[in-house]
Amino acid sequence: MLEINRIRTEADAVLKGLEKRNIDAKQTVDQILDKDAQWRLQKTELESIAAELNQIAKEVGDLFKQGKKDEAENAKNKTADLKASEAGLKLKVEELETEIQTLLYTLPNVPNEQVKAGKSELDNETVAEAGEEPKFTFEPLPHWEITKKFNLIDFELGVKITGAGFPVYRGKGAKLQRALIQFFLDEAEKAGYEEFIPPLVVNEASGIGTGQLPDKEGQMYHCTVDDLYLIPTAEVPLTNIYRDVLLPNDQFSIKMCGYTPCFRREAGSYGKDVRGLNRLHQFDKVEIVRLETPENTEKALEEMVNHVKSLLEKLGLQYRILRLCGGDTGFASSMTYDFEVYSAAQKKWLEVSSVSRFDTFQSNRLKLRYKTADKKTQLAHTLNGSALALPRIVAALLENFQTENGVQMPEVLHSYLGFSKID
RNA sequence: GGAGAGUUGGCAGAGUGGUCGAUUGCGGUAGUCUUGAAAACUAUUGAACCGCGAGGUUCCGGGGGUUCGAAUCCCUCACUCUCCGCCA
Numbered sequence: 001m002l003e004i005n006r007i008r009t010e011a012d013a014v015l016k017g018l019e020k021r022n023i024d025a026k027q028t029v030d031q032i033l034d035k036d037a038q039w040r041l042q043k044t045e046l047e048s049i050a051a052e053l054n055q056i057a058k059e060v061g062d063l064f065k066q067g068k069k070d071e072a073e074n075a076k077n078k079t080a081d082l083k084a085s086e087a088g089l090k091l092k093v094e095e096l097e098t099e100i101q102t103l104l105y106t107l108p109n110v111p112n113e114q115v116k117a118g119k120s121e122l123d124n125e126t127v128a129e130a131g132e133e134p135k136f137t138f139e140p141l142p143h144w145e146i147t148k149k150f151n152l153i154d155f156e157l158g159v160k161i162t163g164a165g166f167p168v169y170r171g172k173g174a175k176l177q178r179a180l181i182q183f184f185l186d187e188a189e190k191a192g193y194e195e196f197i198p199p200l201v202v203n204e205a206s207g208i209g210t211g212q213l214p215d216k217e218g219q220m221y222h223c224t225v226d227d228l229y230l231i232p233t234a235e236v237p238l239t240n241i242y243r244d245v246l247l248p249n250d251q252f253s254i255k256m257c258g259y260t261p262c263f264r265r266e267a268g269s270y271g272k273d274v275r276g277l278n279r280l281h282q283f284d285k286v287e288i289v290r291l292e293t294p295e296n297t298e299k300a301l302e303e304m305v306n307h308v309k310s311l312l313e314k315l316g317l318q319y320r321i322l323r324l325c326g327g328d329t330g331f332a333s334s335m336t337y338d339f340e341v342y343s344a345a346q347k348k349w350l351e352v353s354s355v356s357r358f359d360t361f362q363s364n365r366l367k368l369r370y371k372t373a374d375k376k377t378q379l380a381h382t383l384n385g386s387a388l389a390l391p392r393i394v395a396a397l398l399e400n401f402q403t404e405n406g407v408q409m410p411e412v413l414h415s416y417l418g419f420s421k422i423d
Numbered sequence: 424g425g426a427g428a429g430u431u432g433g434c435a436g437a438g439u440g441g442u443c444g445a446u447u448g449c450g451g452u453a454g455u456c457u458u459g460a461a462a463a464c465u466a467u468u469g470a471a472c473c474g475c476g477a478g479g480u481u482c483c484g485g486g487g488g489u490u491c492g493a494a495u496c497c498c499u500c501a502c503u504c505u506c507c508g509c510c511a
Contacts, residue, residue, distance in 0.1 A: 044473060047480040054480090057492040061441045064491095076491045083491095246433075246470080248451085369470095375452090377470080 001104050001211075001364050003379070007032055017110035020117040020326030025107060032103050039096040046089040053082055105215070109361040111326045112335035118325025124338070125325070128309075131318030133342060134400045140345040143395040144276030146402060147173060150422050155276070165266070165281035172422050176397075176409075177284060179416035180390055181259045184286035184311065188387060191307050193257035193288050198237030200260055201228040206240040209366045211332045218267045230263035234287035235384045239362060242291060247370040247380065253300060254291040257387070259284065277391035278350065284390040290383045293370065294359070297381045301357045304385045305337050308353045311388055314412045317396055318342045320349065334359045337385075341392065345399040350392040355385030398422075 007014055011029050018025045056075055063072035116125060134140075147153040152173025158166040169177050185195060207213035207229050212220055221230040231237055238256050247254075262285050277283075288307070292300045305321065312319045324336045333356035340349035360379040363369070370380045401408045406423030414420045 040473065043480085047473065050481085051479055053491080057441075057490095060491045065441085072491080079491055248433090 001101075001361065002107050002110065003360060003364055004032070004036065004100065004104065007104075008036065014107075014110050018108070020111045020115060021108060021329065022117070022119050022327045023108070028103055028106060032100055035096050035100050035103070039093065039100065042089055042093050042096065046086065046093055049082055049086045049089065053079060053086065056082075108331040109329075109334045109358065111329055112357070115323065115329060115335050116325050117327075119327040120325075121328050123325035124322040124328055127321050127323050127337070129320040130309075130313070131316070131342075133318055134344045136344065136402075138404055140399055140402055142276065142345040143343075143398040146398045146407065147276070150407070152176070152398075152422065153277070163281070165279070167277070167280065167282075172417075172419065175417055175419075176394060176413075176422075177390060179413050180388075180393065181284060181286060182416050183413060184388055185257065185259055187307070187311060187314075188257035188286060188288055191255075191288075191303075193255040196234075196238060196241070196256055196258040198231075198234060198241075198258055198260065200231055200237075200263075202231055202236050202240065203228055206236055206243065209240045209243045210236045210362055211365065212236065215331075219265055221263050221265060231260060232264050233262050233285065233386075234258040234260040235289060238287065238289045239366065239368075239382055239384065242368045242380075243366045245368055246377065247291075247368075249293065249370050249372055252291065252293050252370070252380075253296060256289045257286060258289075259286045261285075262389075277395045280391055286387050288385050288387045291368065292381045292383065293372075294378075294381055297357055297359065297383065300381075300383055301335070301337075301355065304355045304383060304387075308339055308355060308385060308387050312339065312341065312352075315393070315397065315410045317393070317400065319352075330354075330356060332356075332358050332361045334361065339388075341396040343392075343396050343399050345402075346395075350396060352392045352396070353386040353388050355383075357381065357383045 002014065007029060011033060015025055015029060056079055060072050060075045063069075063075060116123065118124065141149070144155070147155075150173075151171055152169065154168040154170060155164075157168040158164075161168070189195060201223065204213060204227060207220065212229070212232065220232050223229070237260075238258055241256070242254070261282055263282050264280075266279060266281060288304060290300050290304065309319075309321070319339055319341045322338045322340065324338060329336050336354055336356040338351050339353035339355070340351050342348075343350050359381050362382045363379040366382075368380050368382070369377050372378055397410070398407050401410070406421050409417055409420050409422065411420075
């Protein structure tokens with residue numbers, strides 16, 4: 001959620017920024033400003049009435065103590081009218097507050113100045129590209145055939161047990177999952193991230209904190225009996241560790257990582273790129289999350305990008321990095337880098353990581369603040385990224401490193417796997 | 424699932440109708456002392472909002488009520504803990 005103060009003081013800049021998302025927010029912003037002006041007016045009036053009532057209450061107390069009963073009764077009578085208008089004003093003020101908040105919820109984050117305007121993924125900028133496209137002397141198989149051939153993942157069995165999008169990993173397929181998770185966690189730890197194993201279900205307040213609720217309810221599985229949600233990413237529990245926290249300024253940077261399964265309903269995306277591992281309802285991911293002071297956010301983002309880069313390089317995968325254009329940048333993000341690996345058999349790029357800075361957009365909702373050196377309270381910045389999401393990495397590994405009689409595993413994984421080749 | 428206790432500032436923990444945004448301790452900050460540090464001592468130290476400011480308002484788990492006045496009384500909801508039962 002954008003800070004109301006930002007809209008008050010730099011409405012034009014906000015509007016201009018949102019234009020890069022192809023959004024004309026003029027009407028919304030004007031409404032917010034209008035309601036905010038009313039709110040301040042009514043609020044001031046309400047407060048002065050409250051002050052008056054407090055004053056009278058004090059007088060009555062004093063009068064009673066002095067035994068002046070009649071005067072006290074007189075003073076009491078004065079409150080009736082004031083209380084009536086107080087109640088009316090209170091209603092109005094509360095109404096305005098919810099209206100303003102509802103409007104604020106509809107505004108996405110303002111893109112960073114480096115972000116280019118654009119409508120869709122077609123306008124994203126490729127900022128880096130590395131690795132080589134694998135060459136084959138035979139027709140490479142798509143990963144869903146490789147997993148079947150070597151009995152690595154059983155999609156049909158998942159359908160039986162649960163439903164589509166819940167694969168069953170087995171044998172070397174299961175070991176590969178475990179090896180990748182362990183490898184990613186070890187790398188994150190080396191980079192200074194503290195590991196967490198958070199709960200996989202969260203309450204409503206946490207969902208609101210990171211912005212999944214109230215809008216994007218359709219994305220999460222909801223356990224209605226207990227009113228809890230299955231996490232769509234470790235970002236939710238990890239970032240919420242710091243919900244309602246006021247940090248001293250010497251605790252930065254805060255770097256957290258965690259492996260969790262992620263659950264996504266993917267409502268409305270049926271039929272699109274759902275083959276094999278491309279889109280699942282449950283998948284594994286190692287996430288990195290950072291809390292930063294505003295001065296350090298840019299550097300932190302760069303470090304995270306380099307971290308993800310190094311993972312892909314160690315795995316030997318061809319990849320490219322995109323800076324998303326305004327229209328393709330997520331609602332809460334002010335700048336996002338997507339990492340894609342090339343799938344040799346599907347002949348397309350697969351997104352394997354998304355690294356974003358949110359500035360104060362999340363912390364505003366989370367009430368995640370810190371004390372500056374001169375003891376002012378300020379909202380902290382949050383960032384997060386996948387490092388990495390497993391399914392498409394597995395897909396790319398299987399497809400790109402396949403040989404005529406098996407799949408060669410990258411060397412960094414050998415010690416984790418206990419084998420070097422799937423055959 | 425049954426019974427009971429609790430929720431107060433960064434933390435611990437007092438407060439049962441007005442002088443309470445709240446005693447006290449710890450922690451934090453500044454100072455005195457010290458070659459330096461520790462200890463001791465002294466002072467200071469919650470947050471949000473409105474206002475140029477003076478100042479004002481709100482907040483003692485959430486919501487509602489009683490009252491001139493609520494941390495304190497009443498209703499309601501949520502959560503936490505303890506004991507018993509069941510289970511890993």
